[in-house]
Amino acid sequence: xxxxxxxxxxxxxxxxxxxxxxxxxxxxxxxxxxxxxxxxxxxxxxxxxxxxxxxxxxxxxxxxxxxxxxxxxxxxxxxxxxxxxxxxxxxxxxxxxxxxxxxxxxxxxxxxxxxxxxxxxx
Amino acid sequence: xxxxxxxxxxxxxxxxxxxxxxxxxxxxxxxxxxxxxxxxxxxxxxxxxxxxxxxxxxxxxxxxxxxxxxxxxxxxxxxxxxxxxxxxxxxxxxxxxxxxxxxxxxxxxxxxxxxxxxxxxxxxxxxxxxxxxxxxxxxxxxxxxxxxxxxxxxxxxxxxxxxxxxxxxxxxxxxxxxxxxxxxxxxxxxxxxxxxxxxxxxxxxxxxxxxxxxxxxxxxxxxxxxxxxxxxxxxxxxxxxxxxxxxxxxxxxxxxxxxxxxxxxxxxxxxxxxx
Numbered sequence: 001x002x003x004x005x006x007x008x009x010x011x012x013x014x015x016x017x018x019x020x021x022x023x024x025x026x027x028x029x030x031x032x033x034x035x036x037x038x039x040x041x042x043x044x045x046x047x048x049x050x051x052x053x054x055x056x057x058x059x060x061x062x063x064x065x066x067x068x069x070x071x072x073x074x075x076x077x078x079x080x081x082x083x084x085x086x087x088x089x090x091x092x093x094x095x096x097x098x099x100x101x102x103x104x105x106x107x108x109x110x111x112x113x114x115x116x117x118x119x120x121x122x
Numbered sequence: 123x124x125x126x127x128x129x130x131x132x133x134x135x136x137x138x139x140x141x142x143x144x145x146x147x148x149x150x151x152x153x154x155x156x157x158x159x160x161x162x163x164x165x166x167x168x169x170x171x172x173x174x175x176x177x178x179x180x181x182x183x184x185x186x187x188x189x190x191x192x193x194x195x196x197x198x199x200x201x202x203x204x205x206x207x208x209x210x211x212x213x214x215x216x217x218x219x220x221x222x223x224x225x226x227x228x229x230x231x232x233x234x235x236x237x238x239x240x241x242x243x244x245x246x247x248x249x250x251x252x253x254x255x256x257x258x259x260x261x262x263x264x265x266x267x268x269x270x271x272x273x274x275x276x277x278x279x280x281x282x283x284x285x286x287x288x289x290x291x292x293x294x295x296x297x298x299x300x301x302x303x304x305x306x307x308x309x310x311x312x313x314x315x316x317x318x319x320x321x322x323x324x325x326x327x328x329x330x331x332x333x334x335x336x337x338x339x340x341x342x343x344x345x346x347x348x349x350x351x352x353x354x355x356x357x358x359x360x361x362x363x364x365x366x367x368x369x370x371x372x373x374x375x376x377x378x379x380x381x382x383x384x385x386x387x388x389x390x391x392x393x394x395x396x397x
Contacts, residue, residue: 012231012247019223084250086345104345106254109220 001026002120003045007038007052007064008082013105017051017082020109024117035059039067042074048120051112054083054094062097069098078119082107221352224252225359232367238375241367242274245337248360250276253353254346255339259283259318262335262368263297270297270336278340283318293338296324300333302357308348325357327365334369
């Protein structure tokens with residue numbers, strides 16, 4: 001029964017990611033619109049995996065990942081970046097900061113499901 | 123004398139009987155020998171016939187098993203083929219499911235609001251996130267001036283996008299003819315700088331055959347190297363649904379504005395006599 005935190009400022013993408021995640025048995029989706037909102041959700045809910053966009057207002061996805069990795073309570077949580085930034089240097093940068101995987105938009109829901117399933121047990 | 127003769131006669135008779143007995147015994151022994159030989163022969167034949175029978179039985183059994191193995195192998199191949207077919211069908215269904223989810227989300231979001239600016243933002247989101255466009259513009263038709271006016275952009279400043287006369291250039295032609303335009307070799311265009319007059323894709327926004335604007339895409343993200351079936355489905359969806367969503371939200375916003383103006387005017391009229 002994984003709790004999936006979807007951090008994305010676009011309602012369209014939140015809905016689309018939600019569609020994919022709902023197909024994972026027992027998965028619960030918790031939505032956040034930016035990095036700050038995500039940190040609030042992390043403090044109030046038990047999160048098993050984070051799916052985060054990079055370009056977001058208030059706090060971007062890379063800052064969120066670095067804060068998650070610095071916090072002993074959250075540093076074990078896998079983070080998948082979902083972004084429009086397709087350049088290799090962006091991928092390397094995100095993985096170096098502590099992201100576990102990097103997906104570029106437009107996403108394939110099946111690929112996302114497989115990736116999430118590989119990080120969480122249910 | 124007569125007595126001696128009788129004894130001699132009886133002795134001859136006995137001798138004859140004895141000889142007959144001897145002959146009979148000899149015959150009996152011969153017959154016995156012959157029958158024993160026959161029995162031995164039959165036993166041998168029977169024994170030979172048993173091995174042959176067993177051999178035949180085993181051969182038949184082997185043939186039956188071989189046939190069974192053959193039919194099982196045939197069935198296995200059939201099942202394997204069916205499995206492959208199911209696997210490819212499953213992938214197709216998954217892809218279809220993925221496409222439908224994209225189309226559903228796009229359609230749901232487009233019709234989720236009557237706020238004109240919100241609808242424009244949703245169109246931008248769809249084109250960025252679901253199609254993978256990096257630089258593009260949304261134009262709306264100014265029918266009085268017979269030209270297309272850019273109203274929203276992504277990746278390019280709005281001021282850098284010129285107005286376009288209907289029928290002029292690729293964008294104007296798409297608006298006039300209500301037919302989508304796609305660049306033939308997307309790969310060749312990938313690295314070239316985006317030019318507002320030469321889009322890679324131009325989609326008319328139309329309500330039935332009435333064009334109200336166009337979406338003009340100038341550059342795609344580097345990871346987007348080709349269009350897929352779902353992209354064309356999304357272009358079709360945008361052509362119809364984005365058009366109605368933009369048109370109805372614009373009418374609604376205009377009517378709201380007019381209503382507010384009229385209401386303010388009425389309020390003003392009501393207030394005047396008091397003064």
